[in-house]
Structure formats: C-alpha cells, structure tokens
Amino acid sequence: MAGWACILAAGLILIASCADEPQPLESVARYPLWVAIVEPSDGSDPDELALIPVGRLVDGAWDQPWPGTDAVDEGSFAAIDSSGGLEVDSSRFPSFEVLDSGHIRIGAPVQWFMYPMVRDTLTVTGIGLQPSLCQSTLAMMVRSDHVFDHQNYRAIREVALSVPLEIVSPQAEIARLDSIESALGLINNLVDNDSRRSFDWLGFHRLEDGGILGNVDDWGYEGHVYKIVVFQGDQAQVVIEVYGGGC
Numbered sequence: 001m002a003g004w005a006c007i008l009a010a011g012l013i014l015i016a017s018c019a020d021e022p023q024p025l026e027s028v029a030r031y032p033l034w035v036a037i038v039e040p041s042d043g044s045d046p047d048e049l050a051l052i053p054v055g056r057l058v059d060g061a062w063d064q065p066w067p068g069t070d071a072v073d074e075g076s077f078a079a080i081d082s083s084g085g086l087e088v089d090s091s092r093f094p095s096f097e098v099l100d101s102g103h104i105r106i107g108a109p110v111q112w113f114m115y116p117m118v119r120d121t122l123t124v125t126g127i128g129l130q131p132s133l134c135q136s137t138l139a140m141m142v143r144s145d146h147v148f149d150h151q152n153y154r155a156i157r158e159v160a161l162s163v164p165l166e167i168v169s170p171q172a173e174i175a176r177l178d179s180i181e182s183a184l185g186l187i188n189n190l191v192d193n194d195s196r197r198s199f200d201w202l203g204f205h206r207l208e209d210g211g212i213l214g215n216v217d218d219w220g221y222e223g224h225v226y227k228i229v230v231f232q233g234d235q236a237q238v239v240i241e242v243y244g245g246g247c
Helices: 150-155 177-183
Strands: 033-040 048-058 061-063 078-080 086-088 096-098 104-106 111-115 120-132 135-144 158-161 198-206 212-219 223-232 235-246
Touching (some): 033 111, 048 120, 048 223, 061 235, 158 198, 177 235
Antiparallel strands (some): 033 158, 048 061, 078 086, 111 120, 111 158, 120 135, 198 212
16 A cells, blocks of 8 residues: 555444555645554564554644544444434544545554664554454554564564654663653552553654653553653653553
C-alpha cells in the first residue's frame, strides 16, 4: 500500500488495501511530530510490526490523536442509524474523512522512523486490532526493510517518530535523572507482588526547541501506561499518559 491506510468499518476492524487510493489531500499531506510505540504484531508474518500512536505535538501543545485501549474495548465503532446507514462513532476512531470513492482516509502519517535504529524506516501497510494484555488496541501494521533477528522478535518494543530527531544520552544531558524519576512517581517496586511496579525508558530525543523528549513504559501489577515526558533543564513534565492495556 503506497499511501493511506483504509478501513471498512462495520463493527469489525479489518486490515484493508486500496487499489485506487487517491493522493493525500493538501491539508493532511504533512504531519507534525507524532510519537508511537512499536511492538511485534499478533499476525503470522514475522516481518510485520504493530505501531501504536500515543501522542502528537502541534504548535507547542501535546494531544492524543489516536483512540486508547479503553475506547477500543467499549464495543463497535459503527452502528446502523435510523436511516439504515452506517454511522461511525468518531469519538472512538482515528480522525478520518470519507472520500467520493466510499473509502475512509485515516489522518495519520504513513511513514515512520524507528529508534534506536534511525536508519530503519517503517511504512504503514494496514490497520487492525492488536492484543494488549487482556484487552485490544487499534494499531497500524507496518513493514521495514530491516532484517530482524527473529529469535528476539517478540522482545521488540521501540519508539517510532514521524519526524527524525536526534538521539540523546540521558546520562550526559539530563541532570538529576534519578530525582526526576522519583518526582514523577517512577519508582520500581519488585518485591511486593500486589503493588508491583516497574518502568522502562524507551528512548530520549532532542526536540526543536531544545527540550528533550522521553518515552517511558510504566508497568503496574496488572497493566501499564505509556507516558511522554518533556525535560527542560533539570525539570520534567508528563505531557501524555495513554493506557496500554491490562487484565
């Protein structure tokens, strides 16, 4: 698929391809910075990955442009309305527009840069449901020219960005990282199983304004949360929290 991911929405999410898909509209041809998590897909293709957008930076403000796990698990995205037509619940669906062809165009980047392998470019080929512990989340299916070590394929958990950014060493450029982690509540507890907690930094990158973008996977006892953290000097703020699924 050379361009946009297309979906047939009839209560089920299907991976689809559009042979006659049109060129991107001018208003959505370029995208600001999007941040996503990359993990192994649940499909049978060992070269396919699942990409889950978790945040977007637009004109200095962060938002969440993609439905979270909770939204996916609430039920169907579409229902038959009183006129007999298919009505999509846009509050639980990625931003989209309906084309004259009847296809649905999703407003999201179709090319991504995966880190720490910045040389590795991911291209979206479809969209579907991805298991997330005991729940599901909506994901873009992506392919890469990179040859994966399939023995370690299931351990893949990386950050992907829609805009290439410089990789930052937190040890060299973030003062008092341990103190900042404590202030943000990122404290490992591997002893008490009922309140078990651990976190993993998935990458640090330099933003255009000089700040540092950090991405963390914060695991609790029966679920986890993806967090986007922005560092400015020795201060940090969680700007996005997205529930990653649980049991």
